[in-house]
Amino acid sequence: MLDDTDRRLLRHLLADPGLGTAELAERAGITAATGWRRLEKLTAAGVIKAQEAVIDWRRLGYEVEVALRFTLDKTEPRAFDEFLAAARLVPEVTGIETFLGRVDVRLTVIARDMQHYADVYRSRILMLPHITDIEALMLIATIKDAEALPL
Template sequence: MQVDDTDRRILRQLLAEPSLGSAELAERAGVTAATAWRRIEKLAQAGVIRGQHAVIDWRALGWAVEVSLRFTLDKTHPRAFDEFLAAARGVPEVIEIQTFLGRVDVRLNVIARDMGHYQEVYRDRILTLPHIADIESLMLVSTIKDTGSLPL
């Protein structure tokens, strides 16, 4: 799909403030409400806009610890990836799962209420995941940049 300057203006406004009403969005993007609505529908149908959702700050809800765990899997088992990923999806404290090509196979982003809770999750839920050959843990100290915006 070709995205033109009007689409980019609309997308910039959506990224900046997703809760804007259609009239305000159209005004900020410099188009009519009907044009904004048609463009948003077209972008959604093309898969450029995949949806809108609430972003909840889990830290504000008392989850103080975030750890990135990098796994190398024992790939001698033909279903190692599938079985590991299926089990990891079942851990409520895992908020993100990514797979990679290279030395690291999978990264899990794990949250916990405190270090005691993290130790419990790590011991009882993470170490019991199947086909682990190696784990590297990275404790989050601070987030310098966290944005969903694009250079539009």
């Protein structure tokens, strides 16, 4: 599906998402017009889903990041839908993922400090519906955080 030119474009896009089309094309060794057409084709095919800003929450004063793993009450038919709808309303929740297996849902929660986290946990997280079990994993360090593929 992808040829070497597409792979070069994607590698440069992943390395520096802020580059304009002309600069990406130049680095990939093609004309700007060719680069634009190929990027449009990759976007239309769903290979490129979006270009987005990545915000460093720590620089904005959020020092605590916790992954919470939930097991939900599977005897309740609306448990997943109601839990997910309520979790989306918690401003400190920056990520929601669902799983098959022992864990049903994982939420990523940020907080300014441990007191803020404790307040969010007690007043918002514990109020989410249909929880049967919660496990907390506090982030200590991020060793690798890349969405890049070996192109």
